[in-house]
Amino acid sequence: MNGPILLTGLTACTTCNGPITLRTCPSKSGKVYRYYSCSTYGQQGKTGCSDRTIRMDTLDLLVTDRPAAELLQPDRLRATLASLWSQLAEKAMEVDSRVAALRREIEVREDKLKRLYWMVEERVTDLDDILKGWVAALKLEWDRAKAALDRKLLRSARRRKSPPR
Numbered sequence: 001m002n003g004p005i006l007l008t009g010l011t012a013c014t015t016c017n018g019p020i021t022l023r024t025c026p027s028k029s030g031k032v033y034r035y036y037s038c039s040t041y042g043q044q045g046k047t048g049c050s051d052r053t054i055r056m057d058t059l060d061l062l063v064t065d066r067p068a069a070e071l072l073q074p075d076r077l078r079a080t081l082a083s084l085w086s087q088l089a090e091k092a093m094e095v096d097s098r099v100a101a102l103r104r105e106i107e108v109r110e111d112k113l114k115r116l117y118w119m120v121e122e123r124v125t126d127l128d129d130i131l132k133g134w135v136a137a138l139k140l141e142w143d144r145a146k147a148a149l150d151r152k153l154l155r156s157a158r159r160r161k162s163p164p165r
Contacts, residue, residue, distance in 0.1 A: 109142035
């Protein structure tokens with residue numbers, strides 16, 4: 001719910017559970033006081049509810065300042081930040097582990113390709129259809145591992161540059 005009143009549609013009377021609405025009262029000096037008041041009482045009087053009324057500025061402060069003051073305590077912030085750092089370190093270790101695995105996979109594929117190329121070059125074997133298939137399959141696996149590594153490194157670099165959420 002949007003509106004100029006902070007608690008519009010978010011509060012209910014603690015006595016009858018009816019909606020709370022804004023009520024204004026002008027003072028003798030001309031100043032207008034704003035209250036949150038039980039709408040059931042406003043419509044039905046004391047037969048509907050015993051009227052729960054609280055100054056708007058008082059309740060708004062309770063709703064905004066009190067939680068902020070409690071949430072922003074140094075010990076709570078330290079614990080929250082420590083937890084976030086721990087999660088970031090864990091994610092970084094996962095990324096590093098995956099990058100290392102992809103690099104090992106690339107090395108294995110490169111070694112196999114080099115051996116096959118050496119065999120053909122040294123005329124140990126001919127580049128027949130079966131060998132061509134092996135080379136193509138190894139090259140495809142190498143390309144996939146290299147692409148996965150590049151994506152992982154790119155995502156990791158982006159995360160390091162982007163501000164925390």
